Amino acid sequence: MSTASIPNSSLTPGFSPEVFEAFLQTRDEPAWVTEGRREAFELYQQKLAEPLDQEEWKRVDLRAFRPGKFQLRDDSFNAGNLGTLMLDRADFAGSVVHVDGHYARGSVSEELKARGVLFGDLATMMREHGDSLQPHFATRAVQAGTDRFSAWHAAFWTGGTVLYVPSGVTIDEPLYSLIGLAQDGAADFSHTLVILEDDAEATLLEETSSATEDAAGLHVGAVELLVGRNARLRYVQLQNWNGKTWHFAHQSGRVGANGSLQWTVGGLGAKLAHIHQDVHLDGRGAEGQVNGVTFATDRQVLSYYTQQSHHAPDTRSDLLYKDVLRDKARCVWRGMIKVDKEAQQTDGYQRNDSLLLSSTARCDAIPGLEIEADDVRCTHGATAGRVDVEQVFYAMCRGLTRYEAMHMIVQGFFQTVTDRIPVELVRDTLDKAVERKLGIGE
Amino acid sequence: MATLGIIDLQVSVESKPILKGVNLEIKAGEVHALMGPNGSGKSTLAYALAGHPKYEITGGSIEIDGTDVTGLDANERARLGMFLAFQYPVTIPGVRVADFLRHAVTNRRDPERKEGENLMPMREFRTELKERMTELGMDTEFARRYLNDGFSGGEKKRMEILQMAMLKPKFAILDETDSGLDSDAVKVVSEGVNRLSGPEMGVLIITHHERLLEFNKPQFTHVMLAGRIVETGDASLAAELHANGYATVRERHPEEAAEELTEQEKSLASV
Numbered sequence: 001m002s003t004a005s006i007p008n009s010s011l012t013p014g015f016s017p018e019v020f021e022a023f024l025q026t027r028d029e030p031a032w033v034t035e036g037r038r039e040a041f042e043l044y045q046q047k048l049a050e051p052l053d054q055e056e057w058k059r060v061d062l063r064a065f066r067p068g069k070f071q072l073r074d075d076s077f078n079a080g081n082l083g084t085l086m087l088d089r090a091d092f093a094g095s096v097v098h099v100d101g102h103y104a105r106g107s108v109s110e111e112l113k114a115r116g117v118l119f120g121d122l123a124t125m126m127r128e129h130g131d132s133l134q135p136h137f138a139t140r141a142v143q144a145g146t147d148r149f150s151a152w153h154a155a156f157w158t159g160g161t162v163l164y165v166p167s168g169v170t171i172d173e174p175l176y177s178l179i180g181l182a183q184d185g186a187a188d189f190s191h192t193l194v195i196l197e198d199d200a201e202a203t204l205l206e207e208t209s210s211a212t213e214d215a216a217g218l219h220v221g222a223v224e225l226l227v228g229r230n231a232r233l234r235y236v237q238l239q240n241w242n243g244k245t246w247h248f249a250h251q252s253g254r255v256g257a258n259g260s261l262q263w264t265v266g267g268l269g270a271k272l273a274h275i276h277q278d279v280h281l282d283g284r285g286a287e288g289q290v291n292g293v294t295f296a297t298d299r300q301v302l303s304y305y306t307q308q309s310h311h312a313p314d315t316r317s318d319l320l321y322k323d324v325l326r327d328k329a330r331c332v333w334r335g336m337i338k339v340d341k342e343a344q345q346t347d348g349y350q351r352n353d354s355l356l357l358s359s360t361a362r363c364d365a366i367p368g369l370e371i372e373a374d375d376v377r378c379t380h381g382a383t384a385g386r387v388d389v390e391q392v393f394y395a396m397c398r399g400l401t402r403y404e405a406m407h408m409i410v411q412g413f414f415q416t417v418t419d420r421i422p423v424e425l426v427r428d429t430l431d432k433a434v435e436r437k438l439g440i441g442e
Numbered sequence: 443m444a445t446l447g448i449i450d451l452q453v454s455v456e457s458k459p460i461l462k463g464v465n466l467e468i469k470a471g472e473v474h475a476l477m478g479p480n481g482s483g484k485s486t487l488a489y490a491l492a493g494h495p496k497y498e499i500t501g502g503s504i505e506i507d508g509t510d511v512t513g514l515d516a517n518e519r520a521r522l523g524m525f526l527a528f529q530y531p532v533t534i535p536g537v538r539v540a541d542f543l544r545h546a547v548t549n550r551r552d553p554e555r556k557e558g559e560n561l562m563p564m565r566e567f568r569t570e571l572k573e574r575m576t577e578l579g580m581d582t583e584f585a586r587r588y589l590n591d592g593f594s595g596g597e598k599k600r601m602e603i604l605q606m607a608m609l610k611p612k613f614a615i616l617d618e619t620d621s622g623l624d625s626d627a628v629k630v631v632s633e634g635v636n637r638l639s640g641p642e643m644g645v646l647i648i649t650h651h652e653r654l655l656e657f658n659k660p661q662f663t664h665v666m667l668a669g670r671i672v673e674t675g676d677a678s679l680a681a682e683l684h685a686n687g688y689a690t691v692r693e694r695h696p697e698e699a700a701e702e703l704t705e706q707e708k709s710l711a712s713v
Contacts, residue, residue, distance in 0.1 A: 389495075394532035396516035397492050397525075398542070398605060399549035404557045405517075408545070412536025412588070 013071040013185065015156065017041075023156060026074040029123070030130040040144040040154030047148035056147075059332045059364055060274050060303045065246060070187040070218040072156060073100040082180040082209045085240065085433055090425045092205075093173040094119045099180040099211075101158035101188045112171065118164035119175055122191055125162045133162070136195050141224035141252035146276075149248045153189055153220045160191035160222075163204055167197035167228070174203040174234075174423065181210050181217035181245060192223040196231040198256070203234040203423060208269070210242035217245035225253035227261050229283060234262045236426050240433065241269035243298060249275045257283025257312070264421055265321075267294035267302045268433050274303040281308075281315035281346075291417050292321030292352075293430055295410075295437050296329035296361070303332040308350065310343040310376075319350040322417045324410050325361035334366045337380065341372040348378040355413045356386050357406065407438045444470040444507055444523070444612040446491075446644060452501035453483075453490045460486045462669040463502065468613060468644040473658050475680050476648045478666030479688045481706070484648045485529060487666075488617040492526035493519045506612070520546075521553035523612030527602040527619050533590040539601070540571060540585040543608055550609045574607040578634050595622040603634040610638070615646045620654040632657030652684040665691055668701040 011022055020041050024034060052062075087095065094108035096119065103121035112119065118129060125133060138144060144154035161177035179190050194204055210217060219241065227233045233253075241247060247270040255261045267273060279288040288308060296302045308317035323331040337348040354363040365382035387409055395405035411434060418427045446468040453461040461483050468474055478484050490497040491504060493516035503512045506522050514522075534542070548562045549555055561567075568585075575582050578600055590598050599619055606614055616635065620628050635658050639645050647654055655677065663679040664671045667688070672695045673679065683691070692699035 388532075390532050391534050393492075393494055393516060394528065395534070395542070395546075397520055397528075398546035398609065399517050399520040400545055401517050401549075401557055402515070404545060404549075407557075408537050408542065409534060412534055415536030415588075 011072050011074050014068040015044075015152065019072075020155065023072055023074075029126050032134060033126055033130065036138065036144075037155050040151050043144055044148060044151035044155050047151050050148075052147060056276070056305050056334070057274075059334075060272070060301065065272070067218070069216065070185055072158060072187050072189070073102065073183060082178065082182070082211050084178055084207060084209055085238065085429045086205055086207055086425065087176060087178060089429070091173060092176040093171055095176040095178070096121055096161045097178045097180065098159045098161070098188070098190055099182050100186040101190060103159050104180070115169050116166040117169060117171065118162060120162060122160040122162050122193065123158070132164070133193070136224070136226055137193060138222070138224070140226060141254050141278075141280075142222045142250045146250060149220060150222070150250045153191070153222050153250065156220070157189045157191045157222070160193065161204070161206065163194045163202060165196045165200040165202050168199045170201040171203070174205050174425065177204060177206040179206065179208045179219070179221075181208075181215065181219070181241065182212075184215040185217075186215070187218040187220070189220050191221065194224065194233060194235065195226045196228050196233050196259075198228040199230045200228060201232040205236045205238075205423075205426065207238040207240055208247075209240050210245060210269070213242050214244060215242065217241060219245060219247045219249065221247075221249040223249065223251035225261060225263070227253065227255045227259040229256040230258045231256065232260045234264075234423060236264040236266070236423070238266035238429065238433065239269055239273060240266070243269065243271055243300065245270050247273035247275070251275060252278040252280070253288065254280045254282050255286040255288055258285040259283065260287040260289075262289045262291075264291040264426060265293070265304075266430055266433060267292070267296075267304070268437055270300065270302065272301040272303075274305070276305045278307045278309065279317060281310050281317060281343075282312060284312045284314050286312060286315045288317045289420070290317075290319040290321075291420050292319070293414050293417055293434075294321065294323045294331060295434060296323070296331050297326045297437065298329060299327070300329045301332070302330070304334070306333070306335045306350070308335075308337045308348055310337070310339040310346040310348060313342065313344045314346065315343060316347045317349065320417050320420065321352045322414055323352065323354040323363055324357065324413060325354065325363055326357040328358075328360045330361065331363045333364070333382075334368070335380070336368045336370060337378050339371040339373045339376050339378065344373050344375045346373065346376045346378070348376070350380045352382045353413070354384040355410065356384065357410070407435075410434065410438065444644065445505075446613045447505035447508070448487075448491070448502075449505065450502035451487070451490065451499065451504065453486055454498045454500050455486065455496060459500070460669055461490065464669070464671055466664065466671060468646055470612060470644045471639075471641045472662065473639055473645045473647065473660045475655055475660035475663045476646055476666060477650070477663060477680060477683050479702070482666040482702070483669040484666055485617055488526055488615045488648060491615055492516055492524060517549070520609075521549055525606055525609055525611030525614045527599075527606060527614065527616045529617040529619075529621065531590050531598040531602055533588075535588050535591050537589045538586055539589050540568070542589050543571065543605060546605065547608050571608065574604055577637065578604055578607065579630050580604060596624065596627040599623055599627065599631060603631050607634060607638060611643060613644045613646070614638070615648065616654070617648045618650065619647075620649055620651055625653065628653045629657065652680060655680050667691060667695055667698040668705065670698060672698055
């Protein structure tokens, strides 16, 4: 059965058992995948009846969220007008574009294919390389049973970007993935799966975007980053939905011995976003760096629940989130460093700094440590402050307008985190994104 | 000729009157020294001229070339040619000196520029910045550093003079620019001021010390006491104050001296 032969009307709003069955009819995938969906859907229904984990959700108000208003699309929508901050600004070794949950277009260089690299959309990859993906997909990093959102995602995932890099293969040019939402009320359940075998190296830049400012959207996503021994992955996700999109995601990275994961998160868009982000350092000497740049305005709520889990000795984690808030926006960051008993000589660091541009914005930063080993160095910190009026006055004395001064101070505030990002395109993109959000620039 | 007029200026900070009617006129090409004991209102005058919102102008006016700028924001005054070299320059982390100055210089040269409009061409700006830095004996690496972040006291003061050199103001107020500097640094700063102070710029040097005045000889020296300018003389007055302190000034102006004493007692009582 091909997806194109099913008329659009086969799917209706909501996520009821009837919708689920109709959804399965639109899919053409291996039996183990369908089986996984059925199990996950059962879990989803169970989890819906249970309360969410208070520790994770008590600061995020979901009362206005109506899942029944959103629907999966089984048509791929040609959205040529998706605004992207990165796609046209660099040469990529490959790109994948999804719109409304479905693969729309993409490319990958012949050279990469010849080196055994797989890069493409998850739905096709499952049909063509299902056996290779099965051990990695939703087993090691993001599991269906974590909560209602992970189960919901596992039952209904539609597409997503897959990158598989064989052992010893190094990709110098970045790869690019765009997740778009176009039609009003569309739901995107995309699943990003990156597998780097031992000694492999790659960079994947991913961004989310809405075709229009006023189409309501829903993203229930998952990101799995599997970094092998001595492998190096740089992954960027720039969340840039419109202000009418709900964004929920489970994102998890696992790093093998002496491997390194550099993970950069940009949180700019969405009405409400809650991201459960885990970094697991599994092998001796593994390293994880997390850079977060978030900028919330109007009544946006951006929430991050981060965990840095040290499971092996000599592992290092370093997390820095910087939030700027304006208007009545709200940011929540709840961070945890966990160190297992055997993970001696680990070095864990987490920090969150918030800059409030208005007295009506609010931020909550709650760092935490759970340490079972006795020979470790773990530190954390959080600061929150307003723009210093003396800084603004100083800049104004040099001819900058008040807004210009504020903007410069905001960009300066983010600079210390963007300085950590080695990919120039990403630094530039974040600068541009911040400028747009501030209302200057193009 | 460009003229900065300060006419019967009265300024309060948190409703407390500090300046009680200051009159001063500075023309391009002139160097004025403003001296006076601590608490006499020198820095208040500097901040009020620059347009700090905390310094409330309750009477009188500030005019640039006959235009009343009393109601203008600091950035508008800066674009018209007002410049304050801060006694304590502010640090702005993450903002590179070059980026900051390129915005500032563009706004100064194109006062009508709106935010987001073109900045002056990078190449032109860089060349000019490099020249000014070399003249001030500054490592050009400073252009890439974050504004005043981790700078020593002397480096911050040089950065103020660099900004002045780039902005080419009509009127520069140097608020204790020589404090905390060793004599070599004072010389560099003075040379910088000298180079700029020619016929195009008027300078008001606020200082406790004589060192800056040795290099930048004032045509006028003003002495402030209890929020008023009580005496005006030439360079020799500055030398006299430096040698003898303010005792004789207080003797010559018993009314203001008494006022100064009352204010000190009040502020002590409120501690």
